[in-house]
Amino acid sequence: DVKVTQSSRYLVKRTGEKVFLECVQDMDHENMFWYRQDPGLGLRLIYFSYDVKMKEKGDIPEGYSVSREKKERFSLILESASTNQTSMYLCASSPLADTQYFGPGTRLTVL
Amino acid sequence: QKEVEQNSGPLSVPEGAIASLNCTYSDRVSQSFFWYRQYSGKSPELIMSIYSNGDKEDGRFTAQLNKASQYVSLLIRDSQPSDSATYLCAVNPGNQFYFGTGTSLTVIP
Numbered sequence: 207d208v209k210v211t212q213s214s215r216y217l218v219k220r221t222g223e224k225v226f227l228e229c230v231q232d233m234d235h236e237n238m239f240w241y242r243q244d245p246g247l248g249l250r251l252i253y254f255s256y257d258v259k260m261k262e263k264g265d266i267p268e269g270y271s272v273s274r275e276k277k278e279r280f281s282l283i284l285e286s287a288s289t290n291q292t293s294m295y296l297c298a299s300s301p302l303a304d305t306q307y308f309g310p311g312t313r314l315t316v317l
Numbered sequence: 318q319k320e321v322e323q324n325s326g327p328l329s330v331p332e333g334a335i336a337s338l339n340c341t342y343s344d345r346v347s348q349s350f351f352w353y354r355q356y357s358g359k360s361p362e363l364i365m366s367i368y369s370n371g372d373k374e375d376g377r378f379t380a381q382l383n384k385a386s387q388y389v390s391l392l393i394r395d396s397q398p399s400d401s402a403t404y405l406c407a408v409n410p411g412n413q414f415y416f417g418t419g420t421s422l423t424v425i426p
Contacts, residue, residue, distance in 0.1 A: 239414070248418035249361075249405070256412075264413075296360055305351060306407070306414055308360040 209233070210309035212297050218315045225284040227312055229297030235307075237300045238280035240264075240272065242293040243311075249296065255280055287316045320344060323406050323417035331425050336393040338420050340406030343387065349409040350382055352391045354402045355419065361405055365391065396424045 213228035229238065239254040241264075251264030253272040261272050269291060273281045280299075284291055292315050298306040322341045330336045338352075349368055353361035365380040367373045367389065373380045379392040389408075393400055403419040 246418070249416040251413065254413070300414075304349065304409075305363055305366055307363070311360045 210297060210299055210307050212295075212309040212312050214312050215310060216313050216315075218317065219284075219287050220317055221288060223284075223287050223316075225287050225314065225316075227282040227284075227295055227297075227314070229280045229282070229299075229309055230278055231280075231299035231307070231309075232278065233299065233301075233307075234277065235299040235301050236277075237302065238274065239298040239300075239306065240270075240280065240282045241296045241298065242266070242291075243296055244293050252282065287314075289316050292316045320415035321406055321408055321417040323404075323420050325418060326421040327423055328420055329423045329425055330396050332396060332398060334396050334424075336396045336400065336422055336424070338391040338393075338404050338406075338422065340389045340391075340417055341387055342389070342406075342408045342415070344408065344410040344415070345384075345387065347384075347387075347408040347410040350380070350389045351407040351409070351414075352378075352380060352389075353405040353407060353416075354400075355405060356402045364404075393422075396422075398424045398426050400424050 210231045240252045241249045255274045271283045295312045297309040300306040352365045355361045367380040377394045381390045405419045406417040
């Protein structure tokens with residue numbers, strides 16, 4: 207079975223803090239994705255990556271950056287957390303152009 | 318214009334009935350289509366994928382695809398209370414997934 211893990215299920219941070227969200231997949235998938243999910247807005251793509259050290263902006267990249275130094279690991283970074291970044295963050299991985307498999311999600315609260 | 322449109326619901330059906338969930342998409346080059354189920358507070362989990370026109374059945378679930386009409390649907394037969402969740406439609410035109418906002422389904426015992 208595909209396994210996608212995320213570093214935290216719940217996280218509480220203060221405004222202005224730098225926040226790291228880690229995602230690891232164990233299926234050697236090429237593609238990895240970061241989404242945020244908010245009520246009424248659905249899943250919105252922040253960044254995605256097709257390969258190590260490659261990254262592409264999604265629909266809402268502002269305020270976020272990513273890092274992919276190893277194929278299995280994709281990190282989302284909030285450089286200076288703000289209250290409007292309070293959300294559920296979901297990581298996903300997929301083989302080329304095929305099914306996405308999601309991690310359990312991180313519910314981030316920024317105070 | 319949204320890439321993927323779903324009725325947000327809520328959709329309520331009695332236990333044992335057929336639940337019908339619908340999705341339309343705007344990108345005609347889309348080749349891959351997916352249905353995910355998401356329980357409250359949990360992450361989406363894949364139910365079905367479909368790539369060709371017609372029906373695809375897996376247990377109580379049937380996905381239907383009509384590329385000419387840009388329409389994909391999910392039928393759940395013999396609905397159970399455990400099917401109560403939000404169902405997300407997703408399409409992949411080649412290099413990125415587009416998700417609908419989901420349809421909330423409640424199965425009433």
